[in-house]
Amino acid sequence: MQNKMVVSDIEREFIDLYKENRSMFEAKTSAPVNEVRKSGIRDFERLGIPGKKDENYKNTPLQPIFRNGYRKYIEQKMVEFNLANVFQCDIPTLDTHMVLLVNGFFDKKNGDFLKELPSGIIIGSLAAASHEYPELFEKHYGKYASHKDGLVALNSAFAQDGIFLYVPEGSVYKKPIQIVNLVMAKEDIMVQHRNLIIVEKNAEAGVIICDHAMTPYKFLTNSVTEIYTAENAFFDYVRVQNEHNNGVQFSHIFVNQEANSNMTSNIMTLHGGVVRNNVNVLLNGEGAENNSYGLYLVDRKQHVDNYIYIDHAKPNCISNQLYKGVLDDSATGAFNGRILVRKDSQKTHAFQANNNILLTDNAKINTKPQLEIYADDVKCSHGATVGQLDGEALFYMRSRGIPEKEARLIMMFAFAHEIIGNVKTEALLNRINDLVDKRLKGELSPCDNCAMKCY
């Protein structure tokens, strides 16, 4: 991440926009957020948008995307939409507590700005929470998201709202919390929201995030989510990305795990024009365990780039990474995983795997699983494969009367199931199974009954 000397036009535009609207941003959120905002714009000015030479963005060139000239969506406007339409995308049998983000701003239609659920869980708008709970923001906000990446710094500078979730000590909430993240506008827009999730000691919670694009315009989302899990906390994170081919999504997740905490993340990329997921995990206490799973099913000219960085900063931690993908048509994919085992992080167990299936000659995958190890009493391994469906297995099924097309589907589904099976909420598991099944058959539009019919 080199220091940049020249500020490009695109970057200048952001910096000017920030200066013009600074007072508006600062009025929206409280002091701890505004402090991070200041360092955000400073760091963005220094770093800029990651360029071609940036090793971390080698497979996803950003400049052409930003050149598209999205209107920066910085002022919340009332968007008229029919909630029933939105719920068609929802998971009918899923019993969740749902909150809604529209174009990066908390939407009040579905509840108050801040709401207390049974067992003391607080959920609601990040902006509102920053005024209500400044001490929590002082302690956590901006503490985990590092500004080494210019895009994260940009988010810190512009973020005004998003979701805030606080799970107090010892509380256990079995019902998952669902965050529906909608982008809808009648022009090309860029949204930048910010989420903060705090799971205190001995607490347990799960979150499902669904990303949807509702109108057929070009959208760019640059979001940052910070997650803190205290000692013995248990947190489950599922994300279903289902946007359309014009959507661009950069999603940065920063996780800080304290001793004996356990976190599982499942990122399902079913659809999206360009998707880049950054997952950064710091295992900051002994006995912490992290499981990161990802599935990407892409076709046409879609592009998915997963970047996972696991930092074993303390001894006796466990980490597991498994990312699998099926690439069809001219889709391109990238996987960039890195495990760092710091000095004295003895007794570390780290595992990392990336498996890919290429269905056509025009599909392309670049994978780079990496290990960086400075402690000796560790068990670390990684693997990566790129291949096709097993011809012998296909033949076996065909010889037993299963048509080739169906046999291929069965095998692809089995391939994907290793990831889907990690979703703990049963209703969601069934729904994702269903979605993946349809997706593989080529029947799925971004939203099942979506008006856009981009398929």
Place this chain on the structure above:
Amino acid sequence: MKKEQNKILSEVTGSDYKYGFYTDIDIEIFPPGLNEDVVRAISAKNEEPEFMLEFRLKAYRHWLKMEIPDWAHLKIPEINYQDISYYAAPKNKKGTESPDGVDPELRKTFEKLGISLDEQKRLSGVAVDAVMDSVSVKTTFQETLAEHGIIFCSMSEAIKEHPDLIKKYLGSVVPYTDNYFTALNAAVFSDGSFCYIPKGVKAPMELSTYFRINAANTGQFERTLIVAEEGSYVSYLEGCTAPMRDENQLHAAVVEIIVEKDAYVKYSTVQNWYPGDKNGKGGIFNFVTKRGICRGERSKISWTQVETGSAITWKYPSCILKGNNSVGEFNSVAVTNNYQQADTGTKMIHIGKNTKSTIISKGISAGFSNNSYRGLVKVVKKAQNSRNFSQCDSLLLGDQCGAHTFPYIEVDNANSIVEHEATTSKIGEDQIFYCNQRGISTEDAIGLIVNGYAKEVLNKLPMEFAVEAQKLLQISLEGSVG
């Protein structure tokens, strides 16, 4: 138990470099510094034709515009290229008084290193091109090989005697523009080996080059070029050592291999440059670019390397698999100890159809060293039905060292299969316990396990080298054990 084991480990890993002596001979040496005049002087010294000088000058001018690469997982201290002398030759050069033209002092030096410059003795049955500092001292068995039509001589000789071949092949696999060190090498290289195997000829003996750095404050820049015509075969060996000094010395070499249809080149290296002392002082910076191209169908290149020396190693022997059904192999054992750093691996570029490559890399880190594997497997769209298998294991001896793996996999078609797997671990207590239980001491057990771990690669070395490499592993790691 832990304490005792640490003691044994430090004994095992702390041993001395036995090739660290210095031969006091008269040398002709250029004053330190690098500019166009130095490049011209080197070219003049070797009585080169005009095209070589042009090649060098172009490379030099290009080098001035380049920057030292910083992507490797290495801490490279700043190198002042004006402090290095770019030419040093033992004064008694080839073709002078003594019957075969070799200074007895030099002969003694090479004998001490276990390299026989005497054909009569023919101990090992290996033809040797012995290179000291900037010049080739002697190439043995030239006549015997010439009977088969094989050209084996020093690079300076080849430039004079076979300019057509040099013009055709030099820089064709590794252009001077490739990277910082290839540009530098192309500008100032003074000697090296050239080997040409004509169509259908199987080399009757192993060919080898032995590199020795002797003079102080010099850098060694040599160039090796191997051309294997259709249906030919050669097994090529390379060895190297240097005296123990407190300053670092730079070694920036280039090796190019061209393999035509049905030909097979097997290239083995035992790299044993001076690694520096126990506190990381001194040692050779080994910045080497090695690359081969399988031009014809069913051609094959196999790289085997045992890397035990050098303070810093930056080396990626690579294969461009251009011919259909061509095969590339890379087998490596890299040992780092004390404060050594190694960033080594390979690139397999699959271009032809049905091309296959295998990568076996075994890293062993001890002391305060850092050992990285870095490799690229690239399958382009045209390379249908290609296959790669990579396995990169790391063994950690001690809790202050590091082992890293950075594989890059890029696949661009739907019927190629690429697999990579890697593990990092230390020697298991259960493995040592098992040995102890059967009456094998902990020292012996560690030696046994390390050797067993590297065996897969050591087995690929030619006989003479395998013995040497095994000894070297013992010296590098076992020390008092053996």
